[in-house]
Amino acid sequence: MLVNIDNLSKQFKEKRAVSNLSFSINEGSCIALLGPNGAGKTTTLQMLARLLTPDSGAIQFKGYAEKDYRPLIGFLPQHPSFFNWMTAKEFLTFAGKLSSIPNAQLQARVQETLTFVSLEEAMNKRIGGFSGGMKQRLGLAQALLHKPKLLILDEPVSALDPKGRRDFLYLIEELKQDMTVLFSTHILHDAEQICDEVLILQDGCLKWKGSLPSLRKEFDLLPIKVQTEEPMNGVIEQLEIIEDYEYIDAKTVKVRLPEHVHHNELLQELINRNISVTHFEIMQDSLEDAYMKVVRQ
């Protein structure tokens, strides 16, 4: 375990942004913080980054005695703003010095980080002239510059175009090997691609926590949709490989298979029984269904 968060609460004037939030983060994991707008994701992350003082509760890094754990974290805010008169290289050098990277390693580390986020061509340009995507990448660069143990990213991809988003997710994927990553998003698909665990927040409370497959399972989802020419009554019931099913009409059924069974086997079984399959779909939005169920609970 890397961090333990215990009973965190934060009240803004009228609104209770986060209430009694407790969870722990394992070392090396990649966690997504999900939830609708206003659920308290940003507040939680800002409290973790010590930018916001919680009203109550504690954040404890395992094996780190000092109260100020800022050397251990890297933080990318939702809308990072820099000193626009600096160049990217100057900013990273400045940030690196503040994080006490030894002078001997600083330049190499800055260079390495700039290359990692593919900004080496723009490194001597003023940040003021950067595009949104470049700023986001520079924000990531400053967050991982000092090799923090925990990387906190607040909505890292929501402001990016599709290509930028894919590139950024690819970067996070690579970072996962070296550090623990916690990021918030409201795009389930992104979470599904890169993280091992999700926390779902709603109205400042933790609604659900665990891995994505277990989320699917817990909410009893039937992710495969099959349509046939002939009615399937009696056929589906006979198939042992099916864990659960639900008829939409006589020719359409939604099923779930156990984890060890590949969906091709189902197709095979149906063909073996001389049933002509007209439609076979693995539904991508099944996760969304589960999410909606959690949020509506």
Added chain:
Amino acid sequence: MTRFLTLLNKEITELMRNGKLIWLPVVLMIIGISQPLTSYYMPQILDMAGNLPEGASITIPTPTGEEVLSGALSQYGTIGTLLFALATMNVIAQERQNGSITLVMVRPVNEWQYLGSKTVAQLALLLLSLILSYCLTWYYTNLLFTPVDWKVMLSSLVMYCFWVLFVVCVTIFVGTIIRQSSAIAGVSLLFLALISLLTTLLPKFMEWSPGNIRGEATKLLVEQQWTESAWTVIGSTATLSLLLFLAGVMVMKRYRRY
């Protein structure tokens, strides 16, 4: 300490890049030398302005060099103070408003390092401007009026530097409390004006007041002696400035959100 120097270095670079290090000294120099120049050309100016009845004669006694310099000090006291407060009001408010403070405070930076770098950089800028301006004014005064001894000039300059210190500390302290930059300048100037007003209204109780600095500096020019009251004012101003700085650090430590 390294962090403080890194932050200070960033502040100074910023002052150079955004041109403050150029325009502020220039403006202050213009304010300074306008004093000896207008004093010298006053008869001609009045003449050109016209509106005087035929045959009217005005005799303006030529001021001494010391009087001209003290006139310049009074210019610094009004327009100068306004400029000082305006130049300083943004240093924290801007970074809080555009959010760039978060990328600094997310690193292991202490409040005193942050505030200290701002104060020192701002002091360096304003004192540099003041010294350049005052020396230039002194040069013109010597050319146009009776010469003033450089030691006298220097002692009044040193005295006046404490007023700048006080203005910077007040404005930065107010800047830790208020987010809006115009309000910061307003509140700081109101506070400084109040102190000066109280100093003139209640001279008995306000001997220690930083509002006395200009009076003391003028005294140094005209009477050319360090009196005990000068030390009192210097001591109290330095102490007040330190207290304001510490109060600013305390306020920042208690921020719930940067």
